[in-house]
Amino acid sequence: MALDPVKQVSGTGVFIPGADIDTDRIIPARFMKCVTFDGLGEFAFYDVRFDSETGKKTSHPLNDERFKDASILIAGVNFGCGSSREHAPQSLRKYGFNAVIAESFAEIFYGNSTTLAMPCVMAAADDIAALRAAVESDPTTEITIDVEALRVRSSSGLDFAVKMPESAREALVSGRWDPIQELLDNDAAINDRAKALHYV
Amino acid sequence: MGKSLFQKVWDSHRVGTLGDGRTQLFIGTHLIHEVTSPQAFGMLRDLGLKVKFPQRTFATIDHIVPTENQDQPADPLAAEMIDAIRKNCDDFGITYFDLKSGKQGIVHVVGPEQGITQPGTTIACGDSHTATHGAFGAIAFGIGTSQVRDVLATQTIALQEMKVRRIEVNGNLRPGVYAKDVILHIIRLLGANGGIGYAYEYAGDVFDRMSMEERMTVCNMSIEGGARCGYVNPDAKTIAYLQGRPYVDNKNFEETAARWLSFASDADAHFDDIVKIAAEDIEPTVTWGISPDAGISITENIPDPLTAPSPEQKASIEEALAYMKLPAGTPIQGVKIDVAFLGSCTNGRISDFREVAKYIKGHKVAANVKAIAVPGSQIVAIQCEQEGIPEIFREAGFEWRAAGCSMCLAMNPDKLIGDQLCASSSNRNFKGRQGSPTGRTILMSPVMVAAAAIKGEITDAREIFDLTESAAVA
Numbered sequence: 016m017a018l019d020p021v022k023q024v025s026g027t028g029v030f031i032p033g034a035d036i037d038t039d040r041i042i043p044a045r046f047m048k049c050v051t052f053d054g055l056g057e058f059a060f061y062d063v064r065f066d067s068e069t070g071k072k073t074s075h076p077l078n079d080e081r082f083k084d085a086s087i088l089i090a091g092v093n094f095g096c097g098s099s100r101e102h103a104p105q106s107l108r109k110y111g112f113n114a115v116i117a118e119s120f121a122e123i124f125y126g127n128s129t130t131l132a133m134p135c136v137m138a139a140a141d142d143i144a145a146l147r148a149a150v151e152s153d154p155t156t157e158i159t160i161d162v163e164a165l166r167v168r169s170s171s172g173l174d175f176a177v178k179m180p181e182s183a184r185e186a187l188v189s190g191r192w193d194p195i196q197e198l199l200d201n202d203a204a205i206n207d208r209a210k211a212l213h214y215v
Numbered sequence: 216m217g218k219s220l221f222q223k224v225w226d227s228h229r230v231g232t233l234g235d236g237r238t239q240l241f242i243g244t245h246l247i248h249e250v251t252s253p254q255a256f257g258m259l260r261d262l263g264l265k266v267k268f269p270q271r272t273f274a275t276i277d278h279i280v281p282t283e284n285q286d287q288p289a290d291p292l293a294a295e296m297i298d299a300i301r302k303n304c305d306d307f308g309i310t311y312f313d314l315k316s317g318k319q320g321i322v323h324v325v326g327p328e329q330g331i332t333q334p335g336t337t338i339a340c341g342d343s344h345t346a347t348h349g350a351f352g353a354i355a356f357g358i359g360t361s362q363v364r365d366v367l368a369t370q371t372i373a374l375q376e377m378k379v380r381r382i383e384v385n386g387n388l389r390p391g392v393y394a395k396d397v398i399l400h401i402i403r404l405l406g407a408n409g410g411i412g413y414a415y416e417y418a419g420d421v422f423d424r425m426s427m428e429e430r431m432t433v434c435n436m437s438i439e440g441g442a443r444c445g446y447v448n449p450d451a452k453t454i455a456y457l458q459g460r461p462y463v464d465n466k467n468f469e470e471t472a473a474r475w476l477s478f479a480s481d482a483d484a485h486f487d488d489i490v491k492i493a494a495e496d497i498e499p500t501v502t503w504g505i506s507p508d509a510g511i512s513i514t515e516n517i518p519d520p521l522t523a524p525s526p527e528q529k530a531s532i533e534e535a536l537a538y539m540k541l542p543a544g545t546p547i548q549g550v551k552i553d554v555a556f557l558g559s560c561t562n563g564r565i566s567d568f569r570e571v572a573k574y575i576k577g578h579k580v581a582a583n584v585k586a587i588a589v590p591g592s593q594i595v596a597i598q599c600e601q602e603g604i605p606e607i608f609r610e611a612g613f614e615w616r617a618a619g620c621s622m623c624l625a626m627n628p629d630k631l632i633g634d635q636l637c638a639s640s641s642n643r644n645f646k647g648r649q650g651s652p653t654g655r656t657i658l659m660s661p662v663m664v665a666a667a668a669i670k671g672e673i674t675d676a677r678e679i680f681d682l683t684e685s686a687a688v689a
Contacts, residue, residue, distance in 0.1 A: 034531050035407050035506045039645045043652070044624045048279065048292040050253035050299045052360075067652035091527075093408035096441065096506075097645060098624075099343040099357035100251060122411055122443050123343060126374075127359035182375055186235040194373040195262070197233055198365055205267070205371055208230045208241045213474060214336060214464075215243055215271060 018190040021132050024114040025159040026086030029076050030147040031060075036090060037097035038124060042106045044098075055102055056109030081154040089146055090117040094135075095124025104128040114160050116167060116177065118143055129183045132192045134162050136177035145173055163188050217481025220335075220448055221379045221414045224354040224478060228337045230371050237373040243336040244353075245272040245366045246322045247309075249279060250626065251341030253299040255363035256307075264368045269308040271370060273331055274300055276313065277321045278626045282589050282616035285314050289628045307367075320592020320618040323347040323560040327431065328594050330460025334449035335478035339366055344560045344642065346437040349446030350430035351453055352478055354414065356444040377443065378412055378487035383419035386494030391682035393570075394429035395562060395640070395660035397421065399500040401433075401492065402440040403510035410442025413487070416480065417447050421494045427456040428566040435561045436642050439507035448479040501673060502644045502658040503547055504535030509644070511547060513663070513675045519544035538646055539655050540634065547673050550657070553635035555586040555668035556649070557613070557661050559623040562640035563591030565598045567661045572607045574662060574680040580612030581671030587614045587629065589621040613668070625650025638667035 046058040064075045072078040088107065094117040095103060104127045107115070115128065115135045128135050138146070149156045149171040157170040160177070162184060168174045186192045209215045218226070230239040247255075252274070259266070266272065279293045288294040304311035312318040312325055319325070323344055326332040334352035338345060343357035362372045382401060402409075415437050422430060430447045437445030454472045457463050464471045498512035511517070520536070520543060523529035536543055541550065557563075557571065568590065580586045588608045590596040596618055599605055605615040622629040623641035630650025631637055637649055637656050644656040657673060662685070666676035676682060 032530075033534060034527070035508075037506075037643075037645045039624075039643070039648050043647055044278075044626045045650070047250050047626065048290070048296065050295060051257060052254055062647045062652035093411070093441065096407060097343065097438075097643060099341060099345075099359055099438075101254075101341075101359035101361060102251075104359075119408060119411065121408070121441065123357055123359060123438075127361065130359065130361045180375060182233075182236040186237075189234065191233075191235050193361065194233060194235075194237075195361075195365055195368065198239060198369040198371050198373065199264075201231055201239060201371075202369070204230045204239075205241065205369060208228065209268070209370065212227070212241065212243055213471075214333060215241075215268065 018193055020190040021134060021187040021192065022163045023159060023161055024087065024134055025157060026113060027084055027155060028087040028089050028146065028150045028158045029082035029085035030089040030150060031076055032091065034091045035093045035096050038095055038100050038103035039097055041095070041103040042100065047100060047102050052102065052105040055106035056111070059106040059110040086111055086113045087158050087160070088112045088115045089143060089150065090115065091143065092118040094120050096121035099123040101127045104131050104133055108133055116143070116146065116160065129186060130193055132187065134160060134179070134187055136160055136165070136167065136179050138167065138175060138177045142175040149173060216485050217483040219379050219416060219480040219484040219486060220352055220446060220478050221354060221377070221416065224335055224337060225376060233373050237375050239371050240337060240374045241371050242339045242366045243271060244331060244338045246326055246338065246340035246345070247272060247274045247363065248322050248342065249276045249296045249300045251360050252303065252363055253296060254360045255367060256303040258361070258364040259367055266307040266309065266367045268370045272309045272367065273326070274304050274309050274311040275319050275322050275325050276300060278620045278624065280619035281627050282619050282621050282629055285617045317593050320594065321560045321563060321620055323435065324564060324591035324595060327351065328460070328592060330457050330463040333457065333463070334453055334475035339372065343438040344435050346444045347431050347435040347560055349434040349437065349444055350427060352446055352449035352475065354444055354446065357438065377414045379416055380410065380413045380488040380490060381416045381418050381486040382490045382492065384421040384492045384494055385419040386421065388421060388494045388497060390685050391499055391677040392497050393660040393662065394425060394432040396497055396500045398433045398436045399502070399510045399658065400497045402436065402508045403500065404492065405440055405490065407439065407506045407508040408441045410437065410440040413442050415440070415442040415445035416486070417445060422447050423450065426566060427452055428564045431564065432561055436507065439642055449475050499660065499663055499676060501547055501663065503539065503541060505538055505644055505646050507642065507644060507658060509535060513548060515547065516544055517541050517547050548675060550673040551636065552584060552638045552667050552672060554631060554637040555580070555584055555664050556622045556637055556639040556641060557587070557664050558589030558591065558621055559641040560591065561642045562661045563589060563595065565595050567640070568599050568604050569602070571661050571665045572604045575611040575665050575669070576607055578611055578669045580668045584668050584671050586612060586668040587616055587622065589616045590618050592618045622649050624648060638664045638673065640664045
């Protein structure tokens with residue numbers, strides 16, 4: 016099962032303000048009443064995009080026409096905290112996001128996103144602020160995330176370093192972001208380990 | 216240098232190192248529920264794979280089960296999800312505790328009560344509150360649905376090794392301070408993101424004295440502090456709790472128990488970080504914002520953004536107060552509530568209901584408050600019935616329900632309406648968490664929920680009940 020390496024992601028960006036944006040915010044629990052991940056894209060950030068009483072669009076950045084083609088999500092600290100639901104990165108992927116740049120990420124969300132080939136890179140607060148300013152002053156600003164070199168560059172002239180655990184970087188650039196085949200390949204070692212455990 | 220429990224469990228479950236540098240870790244016990252598993256079975260079928268160790272996966276339904284009448288799913292989607300897990304367990308030979316088994320309940324309540332949860336094991340579940348099982352000295356953590364697929368197909372996952380932070384709480388808890396207050400206090404101190412990359416080891420005499428159920432309450436909320444797993448070292452209480460339970464090897468129990476105890480952290484174990492907290496500093500704690508680290512003592516005022524140390528924190532407090540519709544700088548006591556929720560994988564066990572039942576006799580839920588009590592499992596519900604607990608709750612004005620996750624995340628019909636404010640024994644106060652996009656949640660211990668229900672407002676339970684002999688850690 017050869018997977019496409021993810022060495023670079025390019026596109027325009029949108030900044031979503033706030034710290035600790037949890038996965039309930041990304042995909043409210045009622046939209047998890049499903050047995051497939053199909054169709055989750057339209058519900059991404061639903062309850063902050065639509066007024067619960069009137070059903071009208073709010074001033075959320077994802078409702079801003081200028082950002083309708085954005086494919087890189089820019090956020091603050093601890094993005095994706097809370098529930099382990101893979102529905103969250105699935106909904107972002109299906110909404111059209113290909114990468115996330117944030118100050119920091121919650122761990123389970125991070126792993127889930129990497130497995131879906133959606134790189135999540137960590138940037139310094141100042142760099143996030145500069146990138147936000149760039150996309151808000153010109154939403155057509157082209158952003159490139161160089162996963163191999165761990166840098167983010169923008170058509171507005173920004174060029175800064177980002178971080179990512181080496182294992183995630185390696186998994187993405189070598190096309191191993193979904194580990195299932197490698198896990199399966201080690202079947203003999205799995206059986207040995209199982210035999211050594213008293214409770215299995 | 217000795218090893219921590221984390222290190223011992225990790226080393227004994229390591230299958231190998233993957234090409235990206237991560238560990239392939241054997242998952243000894245896999246728990247599944249109806250919300251995060253159907254897609255995993257779908258992926259498995261798409262890839263033409265089988266379940267490698269069907270006897271090591273255990274299933275139940277909890278998130279979407281109605282608590283008024285368990286047998287009647289609220290809508291066709293809920294029914295479809297229940298049908299899916301039944302079929303998947305049937306097709307692949309997985310043990311399934313369904314509604315008629317008498318053993319159904321919240322997956323994190325069912326595992327321990329069946330004795331499936333055991334020391335020195337690895338436990339994974341597509342649910343972030345899987346750390347609950349760490350109370351037994353297991354390394355237990357939440358996983359995404361693709362990883363549920365990985366466990367089904369290989370009984371392993373790819374995982375980056377964590378660092379270990381030992382959190383020591385020593386001293387004596389004050390009367391009226393419960394396990395829930397201890398974990399809310401820890402999260403407040405270390406932050407919602409403080410535990411990223413760490414496993415938390417909870418140690419010190421406060422945890423030593425805690426019952427297994429209190430330890431579960433603490434470990435349960437590790438993820439709310441950013442730590443994917445948290446644990447307490449196994450001891451005599453762990454052994455006593457597990458002895459005789461259905462999935463324990465009771466025939467060779469002494470040998471089994473000795474092996475379990477051998478996983479406890481060595482006295483000279485290495486820890487990447489150590490945090491020390493004085494038990495006396497912990498007060499009954501409630502949240503005021505939209506993240507579980509937004510905690511204050513019940514005697515404190517709601518924070519004022521004007522005194523925030525940074526512009527980011529000012530904005531964050533403003534956002535939270537705007538959502539919560541709470542005035543800055545005023546006492547949290549006296550804030551009116553609409554709903555009181557007692558239950559969840561954090562506080563839905565027999566000891567939680569026993570403790571509240573002790574104090575609510577002779578009291579009535581305020582007229583304007585809807586109060587619901589939801590046992591964590593069918594077994595908890597039966598225990599409660601045997602002890603006459605539902606009558607005490609009903610007499611006090613609570614609705615007594617059947618087992619499930621209920622209003623913790625409101626995937627079933629139990630939801631807040633509009634901007635109702637809920638005093639809740641659950642684990643998350645996120646925007647919209649309890650089923651209404653504008654609903655508001657204040658987290659607290661079960662006894663504090665009961666006090667709020669009775670007074671109709673956030674209140675100091677110590678002023679309503681005589682908690683001098685409270686059952687929190689003596």
